[in-house]
Amino acid sequence: MxxxxxxxxxxxxxxxxxxxxxxxxxxxxxxxxxxxxxxxxxxxxxxxxxxxxxxxxxxxxxxxxxxxxxxxxxxxxxxxxxxxxxxxxxxxxxxxxxxxxxxxxxxxxxxxxxxxxxxxxEAWSGAGAGIDHCVCYTLGTGVGGGIIIGGKIVQGFAGLAGELGHMSVIPDLEAIQCGCGQMGCLETVSSATGIIRMAQDAVDRGDRTSLSLVEKLTAKDVIDAAKAGDEVAARIVSRAAFYLGKSMAAIAVTLNPERFIIGGGVSKAGEFLFEQIRETFAKLAPEPVKQGVTIVSAELGNxxxxxxxxxxxxxx
Missing domain, CATH: 3.30.420.40 (ATPase, nucleotide binding domain)
Incomplete structure (x- = not known):
C-alpha cells in the first residue's frame, strides 16, 4: 500500500x-x-x-x-x-x-x-513533540491559545476551549476593557497590542523614556528599549511577563500540563521575556504542580x- x-x-x-x-x-x-x-x-x-x-x-x-x-x-x-x-x-x-x-x-x-x-x-512535531500534555500561547495582535491533553486538542462543549487571552487575571483597579467586552483579560497587557498601548500611555503621561522619540511604536520597539535599559519599557515588559506567568500558574492547577509553549511575534523577545515568565510561574504555582514543568519557545514558526x-x- x-x-x-x-x-x-x-x-x-x-x-x-x-x-x-x-x-x-x-x-x-x-x-x-x-x-x-x-x-x-x-x-x-x-x-x-x-x-x-x-x-x-x-x-x-x-x-x-x-x-x-x-x-x-x-x-x-x-x-x-x-x-x-x-x-x-x-x-x-x-x-x-x-x-x-x-x-x-x-x-x-x-x-x-x-x-x-x-x-x-507544535505538539505533534515542534516544541511539544513527545509530550502528551502541553498548553500553547500565541502572542501576537491578541493572545491565542491551544490546549493539548493526552495528545488531543481540548475543544470544550462549544469548541471554545483554549481562549487563553481572555482569562481575567488583572486586578479590577488595573483592568481595562478588552475587545471581547470583559475587563482584565490577559490580552490587554501581554499581546503586542497591549504592550504598545501601555507604552503609548507612558509616553502620553510624559514618563521619561526613549520611547517618546519613536514616531510609531511597535512591541519590538518596547522590547528593544527594555533590553537596552529603558526603565519604563522594562516595567511594561515585566508586566506582560508577570500576567503570562500568573495565567500559567492558574492553568497548572487546573490541567497540570508538562510544558507551556509560547509563540507569536512577542515571543521573539527570547530569554529576556521567558526568564521573567518562569520566575512568576515559580512563585505563584504550588510546588507539586510546577515540578518538571517547562516553559519554552515555539519551534515551527509560520x-x-x-x-x-x-x-x-x-x-x-
Missing part, C-alpha cells in the same frame, strides 16, 4: 498556505497563494481547492495517497458540523466549509481555529498552522 499523506491548509486573511505532511508530522512540501478576500467567500473557497490540487500535482505523490485535508481558520468554528461561524479576516459567516470542500475535493475534511491547529502542530491542520486527522 502506498504511503498516506495529509494536507494542511492555513487560511489567512492575506495568504492561504498549504502543506503536505507525512504520518509523523514532517512537512514535506508547501505552497502559498493569495486569499483574495475582497472577491468574496466563493473565491476564497475556490482558491483553497485550487491550491490543494496544485500542491499535490507538483509533489511526488498521487491524489489517491491523500488521506485527509485539514483547515485552520482564524475565527469561530463549529468543529463538529464543519462550519465557520464567523471569521472576519476571510469574510466567512456561517460557511459550511467542510461539506463544500468534501464535495469538491472528494476527500475527508476537518476544520478548527488557527490557534488550536498551531498548538497541535509552519505550525499547516502542520497542525494536517495533524487534525491523526492527533485530534
Amino acid at each position: 502506498s504511503e498516506q499523506i495529509y494536507v494542511g491548509v492555513d487560511l489567512g486573511g492575506t495568504a492561504i498556505k498549504v502543506g503536505i505532511c507525512d504520518a509523523e508530522g514532517k512537512l514535506m512540501h508547501t505552497y502559498e497563494g493569495p486569499t483574495e478576500v475582497p472577491l468574496g467567500p466563493e473565491t476564497v473557497i475556490n482558491n483553497i481547492e485550487k491550491y490543494v490540487r496544485h500542491i499535490v500535482e507538483e509533489s511526488p505523490y498521487d491524489w489517491e495517497q491523500v488521506a485527509g485535508i485539514g483547515t485552520g481558520v482564524a475565527g469561530f468554528t463549529n468543529v463538529k458540523e464543519g462550519i465557520v461561524i464567523l471569521a472576519p479576516n476571510v469574510g466567512f459567516k456561517d460557511v459550511p466549509i467542510r461539506s463544500i470542500l468534501e464535495e469538491r475535493l472528494g476527500k475527508p475534511i476537518k476544520i478548527d481555529n488557527d490557534a488550536n491547529v498551531a498548538a497541535l502542530g 509552519d505550525a498552522g499547516m502542520i497542525g491542520a494536517a495533524g487534525l486527522f491523526l492527533r485530534s
Whole structure:
C-alpha cells in the first residue's frame, strides 16, 4: 500500500498556505497563494481547492495517497458540523466549509481555529513533540491559545476551549476593557497590542523614556528599549511577563500540563521575556504542580498552522 499523506491548509486573511505532511508530522512540501478576500467567500473557497490540487500535482505523490485535508481558520468554528461561524479576516459567516470542500475535493475534511491547529502542530512535531500534555500561547495582535491533553486538542462543549487571552487575571483597579467586552483579560497587557498601548500611555503621561522619540511604536520597539535599559519599557515588559506567568500558574492547577509553549511575534523577545515568565510561574504555582514543568519557545514558526491542520486527522 502506498504511503498516506495529509494536507494542511492555513487560511489567512492575506495568504492561504498549504502543506503536505507525512504520518509523523514532517512537512514535506508547501505552497502559498493569495486569499483574495475582497472577491468574496466563493473565491476564497475556490482558491483553497485550487491550491490543494496544485500542491499535490507538483509533489511526488498521487491524489489517491491523500488521506485527509485539514483547515485552520482564524475565527469561530463549529468543529463538529464543519462550519465557520464567523471569521472576519476571510469574510466567512456561517460557511459550511467542510461539506463544500468534501464535495469538491472528494476527500475527508476537518476544520478548527488557527490557534488550536498551531498548538497541535507544535505538539505533534515542534516544541511539544513527545509530550502528551502541553498548553500553547500565541502572542501576537491578541493572545491565542491551544490546549493539548493526552495528545488531543481540548475543544470544550462549544469548541471554545483554549481562549487563553481572555482569562481575567488583572486586578479590577488595573483592568481595562478588552475587545471581547470583559475587563482584565490577559490580552490587554501581554499581546503586542497591549504592550504598545501601555507604552503609548507612558509616553502620553510624559514618563521619561526613549520611547517618546519613536514616531510609531511597535512591541519590538518596547522590547528593544527594555533590553537596552529603558526603565519604563522594562516595567511594561515585566508586566506582560508577570500576567503570562500568573495565567500559567492558574492553568497548572487546573490541567497540570508538562510544558507551556509560547509563540507569536512577542515571543521573539527570547530569554529576556521567558526568564521573567518562569520566575512568576515559580512563585505563584504550588510546588507539586510546577515540578518538571517547562516553559519554552515555539519551534515551527509560520509552519505550525499547516502542520497542525494536517495533524487534525491523526492527533485530534
